[in-house]
Each structure stands twice: as C-alpha cells, then as structure tokens.
Amino acid sequence: MGQILSFLYKAFGDQMFAKLPGAETYGDLTGRTFLVTGSNTGVGFGLATHLARLQPAQLILAVRDLKKGEVAKESILAETGFKGLLEVWELDMADFASVKRFAERANTSLKRLDGASLNAGINVWKWAMTKDGWESILQINALATGLLAVLLLPLLQSTTKLPAPHPDASQTPPHLVITGSAGTLNSTLLYLPLLTGRASTSKLFNFFLAREIATLLQAKGVVVNVVDPGICNSELGRDLPIPSPVLWMFQKIGWEPAKGALNLLYALRSPTSPGAYITACAEYAPPSWTRTEKGLELQTKLWSEMVEVWKGIAPEVSSVLV
Template sequence: MSGLLRLLHDKWSPPRDPTTSLAGLTIIITGANTGLGLEAAIKCAQLGVARLILGVRDASKGEKVKKTIEQRAKRRRRISTAEPTGEVVVDLFHLDLMDFESVKHFAEKVRDEDRRVDAAILNAGVSVKEWKRSKHGWEETLQVNVLGTALLGVLLLPILKRRSAEREDGRQPVLEIVGSSLYRRAQLGGPGEMILERFNKKEGFNGRKQYAVSKALVMHAMMSLAAMDTYTNGGKDVVVMSASPGFCKSDLRRHYTGLAARLLGWLFYAIFARETEEGARSLVSAVLLGEEAHGGFWHSDKLLELDPMLLGEAGEAIRHQVWHEIIDATSIFHGNFGPLSHLNDLKTLEISPGSLFSGKDWKPFASILLASLTELRLRDDLMTRGKIWGILGADGISQLIIYINFWKDPDIRQNLLKNVEDGHFPSSPRKVLTMKRDQAGVYGNSLEASPYAVWDLARRGKTHEVEDIKYLGPFQGVWKTSVQA
C-alpha cells in the first residue's frame, strides 16, 4: 500500500475509543497544553483517572488547560466498567525539554512526593522549519524529541518501578514514548560515527527529515530503556513501549508560518489527517497494555512489527552507539567527572549517585566500584569506553554488575576466545564484579575467580583497550565520595 493510500486508510479507520476505567490511577503527560497531549489528558480524565501530572513550560497556559480538562471531564464519561470515579486532580509541574536541569527538577519533584505513579506518556515534541540550538548545544528537534525525552524516561523509570510492587490489581506501570511511523524513513548511518553530531549541523538542515530522524533515534532510546527494565530482577516491572497516534491534526507544524506552507498544509491535513482526538485514543489505550507490548510499537490498536533497521546485529550496534551518545550528551549516568570515556585519565573519581536513592543505599556500591577501577586508573595505556550496569529493584539498587570486553586486534581477540574455549574465563562480556543486596539489607561483593585472569592480562599489558563498561541507573545527585588515584 502506498504512503498516501495508507494515510487515507488510517484516516477512515481510526483506532477504537478506549472505555476501560482508569479509576485510581496517576498518569504523567508531557506536552499536554495543546493538541494530542491535551486530548489524551481529557480522555484520561473522562475515564476516571484519579490524578494527572502535566508537564508544562508556561504556567499561565497550564492553568487554562487545567480548567479545560476539568470542564470537559464532567461532560462525558466513556467508562464501560462499574468502577466509581471521583473528580480528577490536575497538577501542573514545570517542564522544559530544552533544558536538562528542568527535566531533572521535574523528575525530582515527582520522586520527592513519594506517591505511586502508574503511567507516563512522554508526548512533548516539536517539528521545526528553521535550525535552532538549545543552550546545551543541540539542535532543537534533537534536544526535545530525543535527548530531553530520553533523559526524562531514564529518570522516571525507577520511579515507576519503585511503586510497581504496591499494586494489588496486577497492572504493570507503563512508560510510553510517543513515536511516529516516519521513523522507518530515517537513514541514521553506520555504527562508529557520531550519529547525533551528524544531525546537529546547521548546514543542509531539513526540518521534515530531522523530525523523522528524531523519531528513529527515540525508538532506539525506547528499546534501550526497555532493555534496562528487562535486566531488572530478570523481569519486566515496567512496560516500556512506543505509541503512534498516526498522521493527525496537531500543533507540530506551528513553526511553519508562511502563507503557502499554511495553505498547502491545511489542504493536505484536511484530506489525509485524522482528528486530534482520534490520534489521542492510541496514546491512552497504550497505557492499558501489558507485558506483550514491552519494547513494542503500538499503532491503530495493533502492535506492529518493528522495522528491520532496529533489529539484528546491525540494529543493535546502532542502538548501542545512539544510547552511548545520548548518555554522554545528557550526563544521565555521571555526576561531576564527565562521560565515562577515559577513566584512566582521571586523577580523582567522584561517584555522586544519590539523585533517586539515599546515600546509605549507595555508599557500599561506591566503595566497591572505586576499588574495582583501581587498576584501570593506574594504567596509562588502558583505554576505556562504555557503561556500568546498575540493576534497579523496586526498592532501589539491588545489584551492580561491571562488564568489560577486552579487544584490541584480531590476534588478541583470537587468543582471548581460545582462552574462553579452554575454560579460563567466561565468554565476552566478562563479569568483572557482582554485588548484591540480600534480603536482610546486608551488602556483599564477590569478584569471581575467572575475572582475575582477565585483570592479570591487563596488568601484564597483553591488551590495551577496554570496551563496553555498561551501566544503567542515574549516577548523579546529592551524595559524593572521592578517591585520589
């Protein structure tokens, strides 16, 4: 089916209007001051949601939106169940995705309330005509649609996860990133090149192409977030997925102000676009999905197959590259010492992770992490890049694992693989350190016997490159420790 025929089909075959009660739930919605976000908020209110937390940039506009939601929620209820519903509470929290600090403050405010959050709909997005840079140095579309959204997703994931154990109805919390089928049109390039930098240039900027690129990048981010949750306790505590409203009338084109562009846009939208309310149905129905939607793409009441660009070894390589760049761009996982790209160059390593967890939970991890990195800091020729994985449990950190791959050239790689076959140490990636928290709350660590051989290889200079120190969880915040190398 051609693109235009598909648009016509979607226009005349809108998704079903959800009727399942949302009574008792708290839902976060970003970009709710207008368009899809506003319609989704209204629909949630009409379905009996207990509380809406709206991320808004402009407080005065937010107050108008709040009144609109409260008024329209009273007019009509689309609830098929007999559950009682009360009046919706609408709270406005400041959020500007063009500012990383604003994103962090938003998440901190949600966290500090210490109340359950059942779903987050990350809807805020832009489609711009002119190139514009944020104060962090990123083009506006990348900043809002990709970096700000990914940062918010990372910070909200443990908040959603922490409260999942409190549920009595078995419903899993949902982290929903609003996407678009246009991601299939994007060409991101190959692994190894700096993908974000490639699309951050003013020269040759095309707003429509950039929007598609941003949706491809945020799909990779969504899948990385889904993997983060999957690794937690071996299960899926939070359903992480993407939902597409389809091609519908919205305010995304508000930056296109020329007369010709407005006339052509109006005509095209009149013929092919769904109503905004119809698109919002998918955003709301997505929060009712279960584990089957984890890592998936929801469109018109169906979980569509992911594009091949996201799958296989090539897709995974691009995803790791994109996620690594997002981490470095947003400082998601590190505090005052910058990206974890050259740990051996550090004179002082600071771990400041208390943003989402208390200092007492983090102190044992910091001391063990610092000890495990001692030899890396002392080797001038040992290069590092990658991540550390912290496994988030419902009550905070439950396990920290450091993985390191040792690769330099084909000969060393072959020797390492031979050692693996001989049983000297596990296949790549090698588990260097594992630390777990037992049920009594006592922390303990174990360096497995096999990694000692790996460390010995590094000490004797048989390999000079360390790749993929992988990590999950926000290493930032209020508690700090420093160790002088």
C-alpha cells in the same frame, strides 16, 4: 519499492479506515496516578482529557508554559468533571535542568506512578539551539525525552511492587510510553524536508530509546513502548512552510488530536511486548531496516552516546542504566 508501497498503504489505510476503541474501553482508573508531557495542546491534551474521564486519583499536566497549562486544566475540568487531583507542573524539555527538577519532584512527591506518557515534542523549520547547546529538535524530542524516561524509571519500578490501588482494581503494571512516528522509514523516496527531516530522525531515535530502556533491570515489570499517534491536525509543525497542496492533503486525512490520542491511551493501558511499536491501537513490527544488523548497530551506538550525555547532566542515571 515494495516496502515503501506497503508503508504508504498501511499509513494512509489507517488514517482512512482504522477503528480505534474509545476511552471507555479501559474502565475507570480510580486510585492511580498518571502524567502527560506536552499536555496543554494537541494529542497530549487529548490524552489528558481521556484520562480525566476515567477518573484517576491524580493527573499531572507537564507543560513548559504554566499559564497555558492552567488554561488546559480548566478546560479539562469543565469538559470531564474530573474529581481527582489535577496538577500543572513546569517542564521545559529544552532545559536539562528543568527535566532534572521535574523528575526529582515526581520521585520525591509521588507515592506511585501508573503511567507516564512522554509526548512533548516540536517540529520547526529553522535551526535553533537550546541553552544547553543542542539543536532544539534533537534535545526536546530525543535527548531530554530519554533522560526523563530514565529518571522516572525508579518511581515506575517501585510502583510495580505496590498492591492495586483499591480492592476492586486490577493489578496492572505501570507503563512508560514514548511518542514516536511512522514517518521514520529509512528511504530517500519518503524524505520530505518540509514534513520530516530532523523531526523524523528524532522520532526514529525514540524507537531505539524505547527498545533499549525496555531491557534495563529497572524496567522489569514496567511496560515500555513507543507509539505513533497517526497524522493529526495539531499545532505540531505550525511553523513549517508547507506548500498548500501538501498541507491540504494532510488536513483532509488528519485526525482530530483527541482521536490520535486514543493511540497513546491504548499504549498507556494495554499489555504490550518490551519496546513495542504501537499504531492504530495495535502492536506492529517497526520498519524492517531497524531490525537489520546495521539498524541494530545504529541503535547500540546511539544509546551509548546518549548515555554519556545523560551521565554528564545527571550522574545519578548510572545507577538506573544497568
């Protein structure tokens, strides 16, 4: 019970009182390249907008719907006056073939990748299967996210060997950021099927993914972390039949997506320890049970099973997973 009360105090305390540094804290990003998945709406759009204000050389909006991506692009350009190359690339996380095409495009066409924020995710009430035969939340939030992360590692790794993009720029390592959630505490007292369930489990998987990816040789010199953007009033979960009192409470304490996106920006630009858990623009220990013997056993088992799935989809990952 003490652990649960501590979690609730931390989570709701952050929502009410956390002071998040603004985007201007991170200086300009001249000469650098970033990509954000799920960037036509919600915190992904918020992060892309923050990045555009910092004027990188290239910013890629990775979206499932290209038309919606173009609308987001025009909105970002109008709001930020971005002068660099802003591109919309197709990426459907519910289709492993699309994930492979996206990664191949990035690895063959980009000279550098200074940051990848893998933010695309869903939270739906009804059970649905993807064309690949997986439950949709599991594939989009975890399996495809992990596959994309691993496929992008060679490009991120090669970026570690490049000089700073211009003489006045700092020599900072590339970052791989995976969106997670604080709502993964392993307690039936916090299990609310209308709010968590499969989506919460998938975000727990992302904690484990970040920690395992950070140990890979290809991740040496790459900052890998997992970030909780906080409770945000975004479109995520718009299909859930949440009772109105609960929805009202979350709307009252929820941040605008642009504020939650500041957590992603912090994770994308700050030096953090390997596989770190980020929330409220700071590094915190993840739920304690994930560091127990049973938690670590689950992490190892999950990683092993996901690796086997990825090898069947993209055999080339074998050269990265060492």
